[in-house]
Amino acid sequence: MLIGYLRVSTGKQQISGLGLEAQRTSIENYAAQIGETVDQFFVEAESGKKKNRPELQAALFACKRNKATLIIAKLDRLARNVAFVSSLMESGVEFIAVDAPYANKLMLHILSAFAEHEREVISERTKAALATAKERGVVLGSHGKVLARTNREAALQHASKVSPYVEAAKASGAKTLADIAQYLSENGVQTASGGQWHPMTVRRVLVRLKGKGLSGTSGT
Structure with missing residues (x-):
């Protein structure tokens, strides 16, 4: 049932x-x-x-x-x-x-831990970037959109670099997000934060590629 x-x-x-x-x-x-x-x-x-x-x-x-x-x-x-x-x-x-x-539940627990770690890394990087901008005398309220746009552009650039590896993973038989994550990790491809791949980070890359109209989004 x-x-x-x-x-x-x-x-x-x-x-x-x-x-x-x-x-x-x-x-x-x-x-x-x-x-x-x-x-x-x-x-x-x-x-x-x-x-x-x-x-x-x-x-x-x-x-x-x-x-x-x-x-x-x-x-x-x-x-x-x-x-x-x-x-x-x-x-x-x-x-x-x-x-x-x-x-299984262990995998779910591990994925949750990775996701929490990724959120913490992103949060710390954002705080550091804002603190640096403030030290330079930047008025944060009027430049927040610029910082957000810069972060988005960096994420898209990274996704574009990863796209050929995603295609290679699929060509080698990868069918799921977990398969692609394993292929990327085994081939030394780093995430945007420099860590290991897991299904959630693969999905984010695929969404960015799809939004940019690049390959790497089909068959997953």
Whole structure:
């Protein structure tokens, strides 16, 4: 028995169905492949920063009551959510992530730790850049947009450099974000922060490449 959990970031997305339909379709298609059906869906419309997840708690309770397995569409999306990771660990409920069906709770915990570390690194770099600008006499309020644009441009430049390696990973048989992350790490390609790759950082690069109209976005 499967119980689905869908999440979108805002109430507006929930009303429009943006993101929900894709998640639902992904989950239902996978369930059909393994000969299962999804008995119930729980839909959460919350900011990624909020820790309160009533629908997640309801989904976990339903899984425990019915001895069901929780199924989600995107492991990398929810692995960044500390509330999701903590709730899942404490509940004892088994789960399936469609984009990484062989992932386990340990992998989820590791991904969450990587994501938290990446957020801290970005935060520290931003604070350092702002402090340096302030020391030079820059009025931060009027230059914030310039700094943000500079950071975006740097991220796009890095994504462009990584694009050929992403294509090479796919050509070598990489099918999932985790496969690509492993290929990039094994071939000494660094992330923008100089760390190791994991599915979430690969996804961010793919989104940037797609937005810039470059290759490296298909087949994942």
